[in-house]
Amino acid sequence: MSLTALSHCGPRCSLAVRHLVQQRSLWAGTFRSAQLTALPKAPGFVRPPRQLSSSTVAQCAAAAPSVLSRADVITDHPFNNITDTIFQKIGVNLHQQPGHPIGIIKGAIHDYFDSHHPTTFTKFDDLAPIVAATANFDEVLVPADHVSRSPNDTYYVAPETVLRCHTSAHQAEILRQGERAFLVTGDVYRRDSIDATHYPVFHQMEGVRVFGPQDWQASGMEGAQYAEVELKRTLEGLAQHLFGEVEMRWIDAYFPFTEPSFELEIFFKGQWLEVLGCGVMQQQILDKNLGPGQKAWAFGLGLERLAMVLFDIPDIRLFWTSDQRFLGQFKAGNMTTKFKSYSKYPPCYKDVAFWISDAFTENNLCEVVRDIAGDLAEEVKLIDDFTHPKTGRTSHCYRIAYRSMERSLTDDEVNALQEEVRSTVATKLNVELR
Numbered sequence: 001m002s003l004t005a006l007s008h009c010g011p012r013c014s015l016a017v018r019h020l021v022q023q024r025s026l027w028a029g030t031f032r033s034a035q036l037t038a039l040p041k042a043p044g045f046v047r048p049p050r051q052l053s054s055s056t057v058a059q060c061a062a063a064a065p066s067v068l069s070r071a072d073v074i075t076d077h078p079f080n081n082i083t084d085t086i087f088q089k090i091g092v093n094l095h096q097q098p099g100h101p102i103g104i105i106k107g108a109i110h111d112y113f114d115s116h117h118p119t120t121f122t123k124f125d126d127l128a129p130i131v132a133a134t135a136n137f138d139e140v141l142v143p144a145d146h147v148s149r150s151p152n153d154t155y156y157v158a159p160e161t162v163l164r165c166h167t168s169a170h171q172a173e174i175l176r177q178g179e180r181a182f183l184v185t186g187d188v189y190r191r192d193s194i195d196a197t198h199y200p201v202f203h204q205m206e207g208v209r210v211f212g213p214q215d216w217q218a219s220g221m222e223g224a225q226y227a228e229v230e231l232k233r234t235l236e237g238l239a240q241h242l243f244g245e246v247e248m249r250w251i252d253a254y255f256p257f258t259e260p261s262f263e264l265e266i267f268f269k270g271q272w273l274e275v276l277g278c279g280v281m282q283q284q285i286l287d288k289n290l291g292p293g294q295k296a297w298a299f300g301l302g303l304e305r306l307a308m309v310l311f312d313i314p315d316i317r318l319f320w321t322s323d324q325r326f327l328g329q330f331k332a333g334n335m336t337t338k339f340k341s342y343s344k345y346p347p348c349y350k351d352v353a354f355w356i357s358d359a360f361t362e363n364n365l366c367e368v369v370r371d372i373a374g375d376l377a378e379e380v381k382l383i384d385d386f387t388h389p390k391t392g393r394t395s396h397c398y399r400i401a402y403r404s405m406e407r408s409l410t411d412d413e414v415n416a417l418q419e420e421v422r423s424t425v426a427t428k429l430n431v432e433l434r
């Protein structure tokens with residue numbers, strides 16, 4: 001599994017990985033290798049996103065489920081790379097369930113902003129996850145050749161329509177509506193590897209606050225400096241609200257939509273843990289969508305990551321279970337729950353080896369495995385990678401761990417899954433089984 005070094009990747013790249021839960025940033029050095037494909041231009045929007053609407057915390061919980069049909073999302077357009085497994089996640093909206101760990105974390109963050117800045121932040125948590133590619137990338141200044149635009153990394157409905165890969169996709173449209181302080185929570189989608197901390201759907205919260213000259217003039221600071229000071233003060237308060245009295249540090253980072261950019265880390269359970277990415281919003285985004293003369297801060301954080309750390313949840317698949325032995329342990333408003341494993345069923349390991357072609361990517365393999373085994377796929381790991389000295393062909397061997405969170409799997413069941421994985425890999429991924 002190679003990571004692609006990016007020329008615009010900031011200082012964060014050189015830092016050692018020391019996270020309890022693996023970092024999921026698209027921007028700061030966690031990229032998988034990917035072929036960048038030029039996107040063909042074609043009209044492709046399937047259905048306009050749901051009308052933008054603001055909501056109070058109470059209304060958020062009652063938001064309507066998705067109204068998208070399968071045909072809206074899975075099309076035969078050659079660019080479409082959305083699977084049934086992914087389609088089934090759209091509209092589940094774990095963040096709208098107040099008693100679900102994801103909803104509990106969202107509620108705790110809302111509480112923090114409500115108590116420190118009453119009535120200031122408008123909350124959005126029912127914005128449709130299908131967005132224009134321009135909103136997901138261009139409007140937040142993601143470079144034209146950025147790896148995150150690749151269909152290897154992002155789910156495309158059509159060339160100009162994607163499943164949002166971050167909640168930053170809504171920054172520009174909400175600014176255009178004239179909002180000056182807002183929080184957006186939603187499900188985001190990324191093609192990715194399979195392990196205990198990676199899942200192709202997860203939840204993020206985005207925060208933005210805009211300031212005008214009247215805000216910074218009284219402070220004697222320049223606008224950008226004022227926004228940075230406010231940003232750090234606000235987010236340090238948030239981290240304390242969630243984690244208690246912890247040591248914190250600011251790390252310089254790179255994001256296309258902010259300058260300067262930072263990550264906030266806290267020292268928690270003996271390790272430095274990245275909590276969020278943030279920065280002073282690029283002036284261009286503000287000027288274009290709200291008007292000149294303003295400054296703003298923005299942040300984005302992953303809710304699964306925080307929930308796993310705060311509630312001791314060991315595997316990201318658990319968020320999607322309907323098992324009451326999991327869900328029953330959590331209660332709306334209770335941030336002190338420590339998850340107790342109800343049982344750990346044994347994993348079953350199966351290897352698959354093949355000669356790869358140039359077009360092969362690990363994300364494509366993982367998509368095949370997920371589509372066949374669903375949440376029974378616990379991990380897909382490259383265990384052998386060699387290039388034949390004479391033929392120059394490269395062989396990969398992957399070990400797939402199958403494990404259910406709820407029951408023991410039978411040999412027959414696992415063998416059948418593995419057989420299907422093998423044959424699908426051979427036919428769909430253009431590789432030669434060994």
Ligand code: DAH
Nearest residue numbers: 025166277278279298299300
């Ligand atoms: N969109 C970023 C991600 O998905 C997170 C983020 C970082 C959002 C910095 C922001 C920000 O608004 O300022 O990794």
